[in-house]
Amino acid sequence: MSKRLFVKGNEAAAMGAVEAGCRYYFGYPITPQSDIPEYLSRELPKLNGEFIQAESEIGAINMLLGASACGVRAMTSSSSPGISLKQEGISYMAGAELPGVIINISRSGPGLGGIDASQSDYFQSVKGGGHGGYHIPVLAPNSVQEMYDLTMHAFDLADLYRTPVMLLGDSVIGQMKEALVPNARPVRELPEKGWAVRGKSGAEQRVVKSLFLGDGELEAHNWRLHAKYQVMKEKECISEEYETADARLIVTGFGSVARIAHTAVAMAREEGMKVGLFRPVTLFPFPEKALAEAAGRAGKVLVVELNTGQMVEDVRLSVGAAAQVSFYGRPPGAGSLPSPEELLEVIRKQYDDTAR
Amino acid sequence: MQQVFKRPQSLKDVQTHFCPGCHHGTIHRLVADAMDLYGVQDKTIGVASVGCSVFLYGYFDIDVVEAPHGRAPAVATGVKRAKPDNFVFTYQGDGDLAAIGTAEIIHAANRGEDITVVFVNNTTYGMTGGQMAPTTLVGQKTSTSPYGRDKSKDGSPIRMAELMAQLGGVAYSARVAVDSPKHVLEAKKVMREAFGYQAEGKGFSFVEVLSSCPTNWGMNPLKANARVGEEMIPYFPLGIFKKEEA
Ligand SMILES: Cc1ncc(C[n+]2csc(CCOP(=O)(O)OP(=O)(O)O)c2C)c(N)n1
Ligand code: SF4
Numbered sequence: 001m002s003k004r005l006f007v008k009g010n011e012a013a014a015m016g017a018v019e020a021g022c023r024y025y026f027g028y029p030i031t032p033q034s035d036i037p038e039y040l041s042r043e044l045p046k047l048n049g050e051f052i053q054a055e056s057e058i059g060a061i062n063m064l065l066g067a068s069a070c071g072v073r074a075m076t077s078s079s080s081p082g083i084s085l086k087q088e089g090i091s092y093m094a095g096a097e098l099p100g101v102i103i104n105i106s107r108s109g110p111g112l113g114g115i116d117a118s119q120s121d122y123f124q125s126v127k128g129g130g131h132g133g134y135h136i137p138v139l140a141p142n143s144v145q146e147m148y149d150l151t152m153h154a155f156d157l158a159d160l161y162r163t164p165v166m167l168l169g170d171s172v173i174g175q176m177k178e179a180l181v182p183n184a185r186p187v188r189e190l191p192e193k194g195w196a197v198r199g200k201s202g203a204e205q206r207v208v209k210s211l212f213l214g215d216g217e218l219e220a221h222n223w224r225l226h227a228k229y230q231v232m233k234e235k236e237c238i239s240e241e242y243e244t245a246d247a248r249l250i251v252t253g254f255g256s257v258a259r260i261a262h263t264a265v266a267m268a269r270e271e272g273m274k275v276g277l278f279r280p281v282t283l284f285p286f287p288e289k290a291l292a293e294a295a296g297r298a299g300k301v302l303v304v305e306l307n308t309g310q311m312v313e314d315v316r317l318s319v320g321a322a323a324q325v326s327f328y329g330r331p332p333g334a335g336s337l338p339s340p341e342e343l344l345e346v347i348r349k350q351y352d353d354t355a356r
Numbered sequence: 357m358q359q360v361f362k363r364p365q366s367l368k369d370v371q372t373h374f375c376p377g378c379h380h381g382t383i384h385r386l387v388a389d390a391m392d393l394y395g396v397q398d399k400t401i402g403v404a405s406v407g408c409s410v411f412l413y414g415y416f417d418i419d420v421v422e423a424p425h426g427r428a429p430a431v432a433t434g435v436k437r438a439k440p441d442n443f444v445f446t447y448q449g450d451g452d453l454a455a456i457g458t459a460e461i462i463h464a465a466n467r468g469e470d471i472t473v474v475f476v477n478n479t480t481y482g483m484t485g486g487q488m489a490p491t492t493l494v495g496q497k498t499s500t501s502p503y504g505r506d507k508s509k510d511g512s513p514i515r516m517a518e519l520m521a522q523l524g525g526v527a528y529s530a531r532v533a534v535d536s537p538k539h540v541l542e543a544k545k546v547m548r549e550a551f552g553y554q555a556e557g558k559g560f561s562f563v564e565v566l567s568s569c570p571t572n573w574g575m576n577p578l579k580a581n582a583r584v585g586e587e588m589i590p591y592f593p594l595g596i597f598k599k600e601e602a
Contacts, residue, residue: 024437065431066431067434092422199401
């Protein structure tokens with residue numbers, strides 16, 4: 001029987017990383033994610049691993065680039081302004097097809113903003129915030145358990161597709177404590193890292209790079225990356241549905257706000273409203289098909305986000321004309337998390353509209 | 357017949373893309389010679405920077421990781437921490453190391469990463485067309501200092517080898533030039549010594565090499581060569597600034 005622990009989301013992610021075999025961590029302090037480097041600075045040395053507090057987020061992401069190029073499992077973590085600094089390195093890693101896990105326990109912005117829960121890094125994370133046109137898988141946990149499980153999953157995705165992978169949480173998910181059952185890591189068949197630098201050892205030279213100057217080389221590289229993203233869209237979408245089968249209104253949101261929405265949907269059901277919840281767990285690839293199906297049946301979708309409207313764009317693209325999409329956003333500010341009652345009120349309004 | 361001069365084993369037999377008279381080729385040879393001396397070719401991981409030297413992997417027959425502009429010391433840190441038994445070096449220009457990558461070099465050096473850094477100082481940004489670098493001499497005209505570098509506005513050229521020597525984590529820091537046969541021979545000795553520091557696990561080593569950029573200096577190779585001795589060496593003195601006995 002697995003033991004049950006009572007830990008913070010941030011600690012759970014760090015524990016998941018260790019369980020996944022990550023032995024190298026490079027980071028720079030920023031609230032609300034500092035429990036991750038604190039945990040790993042304590043634990044990695046015991047496991048013969050390396051913890052480095054880098055001089056900056058730029059330093060950290062490039063250390064991750066270097067370690068990943070050697071084929072080891074490695075990670076960095078930060079929060080919004082720090083992730084902005086990491087974007088250069090993430091673009092280079094995407095270009096050089098290097099695995100690596102980046103945790104973003106996002107806070108509010110733009111600029112220095114604040115440290116409250118926010119989902120305003122959706123565009124930056126999901127649309128490939130660095131230059132050059134690329135995607136990376138983005139996973140959005142909504143519980144301490146998922147911080148653990150999805151971190152392990154992130155390492156597998158990274159190795160399977162040779163790509164950086166981001167875990168996108170926020171201060172609610174990172175800072176809250178709840179029960180965690182530390183499962184063993186899933187077994188997934190992963191390819192050999194025949195591309196990793198190791199010192200030639202008499203064999204063929206290996207080069208990890210993102211510079212492609214030969215005629216047509218870069219175009220081919222971009223099409224290859226594009227094809228990889230299409231495979232991810234086919235195979236790696238994860239979403240969760242609650243009471244969607246007969247729903248006439250689908251509420252959707254990711255991460256922390258989806259939990260509040262879950263409660264609001266349950267309250268709506270108690271009032272007899274046929275409302276369901278659709279929660280994307282992967283933000284890239286976005287679970288377009290599953291959402292389109294649920295939305296098509298219901299005819300109406302309500303998107304709830306802790307920002308002024310970002311994921312709603314992907315929802316609109318996914319459902320097209322099959323459903324009417326409305327948006328309810330609460331960008332960050334002191335005490336700005338919507339209560340379940342507040343969301344229930346919005347649901348009532350949208351649902352009544354449906355009845356008319 | 358005795359062969360007295362040959363291509364180092366770590367260098368590929370290819371034509372270079374460097375401009376005529378450019379010193380990057382000579383410096384590549386010195387690096388390859390040092391690698392050969394310690395027999396580390398097979399366990400070396402080079403970190404290429406952004407600039408005219410980005411094509412490192414086209415010349416050295418070794419494994420290479422390419423770093424974003426200025427970040428080579430951080431990339432090398434990740435490599436060396438993951439593979440402590442490998443031989444790791446970076447090769448960076450002055451724009452790369454002394455401007456955009458100042459934080460990365462200072463902190464990798466200060467941590468005493470067990471790597472070797474080859475720093476090519478040609479007082480300009482070569483690849484992008486000869487703009488002002490942190491090492492551009494006062495009064496030197498470049499494409500972004502068309503009236504000459506003005507100390508009161510642009511600051512003074514940075515002396516990196518001396519700066520490195522101040523840091524606790526640095527075991528070896530030196531400046532050499534490759535403008536004359538005598539200086540090349542001295543540079544060869546220093547490069548070997550610097551690589552030896554890592555080969556023997558003695559810590560962070562740094563070699564600044566004064567180099568020419570005939571193309572962007574608007575000089576023919578001979579004049580450019582002469583400039584190194586006449587203008588650069590007086591401001592950037594050659595020598596070993598730190599040599600820790602381990
Ligand atoms: C982030 C970023 N900024 C700017 C550039 C453009 N860039 C390419 S090479 C270079 C200068 C390189 O100069 P230096 O390091 O002195 O090397 P050299 O070419 O002289 O050998 C610059 C600014 C870049 N590639 N990336
Ligand atoms: S531009 Fe300057 S540094 Fe670059 S290859 Fe030509 S001479 Fe050498």
